[in-house]
Amino acid sequence: SQQTLNFQQRAELCSHPVAKRLFTIMAKKQTNLILSVDFTSCAKILEIVEKIAPYICAVKTHIDIVLDFNMNFISQLVKLSEEFNFILFEDRKFSDIGSTVFHQYTGGVYLISSWAHLVNAHSVPGDGVIKGLKKSGMTDSRACVLIAEMSSAGNLAEGEYTRSTIKMAEEHSDFVIGFICQKKLLSDPKFIHMTPGVKMSAGKDDLGQQYLTPEKAICVHGSDAIIVGRGIIEDPDPVAAAKNFQAAAYAAYETQVE
């Protein structure tokens, strides 16, 4: 899966501001590493993000696992994302009818649309889920990636489901900028492929997660960016671990471009 365009060239092709910004960051900071900061305290999240920020293009949150959530925390996270130039990606996995999703996105405690540049959604409800997000997200120039495949054992996102998800993304390319997937799905260089389930060695956890290496995800499967959680946040030296993932993933990307 030779990808001839580099991240900078892909940034130039993109008209969506979030896609453009993300590819620009990846080129400028030389990183296709997304940190999945799955801690449950604001202080721990901010502490690790501040240290690892130079080596990442995006921070992926699970905001609903944070025990002491507050909007001041969000202000600090937004400030870090501006200072260190990375995208805020809330891994909310929206999966309901459009009307419900609109409220989950814009309201409740977390006010996700007010701070998350990028969110993701399952395609299982049909494209109403995208329309619900677009209703607010389009005006704020936010973006979404669709979950076309999953890393977990026995998941149902394959075959016709994945193909229909790709079609849905193409039909909503004014808001959907790419995929959560295990491999490259579309040759259109404007779409970004992000792959979770990545560690330095292949394997699994005891709850169904399955891991690929950065090299396999990018060189063999043709993905663009890796999403790493425990491989970094549970490492005794998370900064060194992040540097290793950044170096491995970026070197893998460099073998794929001219």
Ligand code: BMP
């Ligand atoms: P870890 O690297 O610790 O296994 O974490 C992976 C992260 O990516 C988790 O936050 C999980 O919710 C997310 N994720 C995943 O693992 N597989 C998918 O298919 C989709 C995900 O969003």
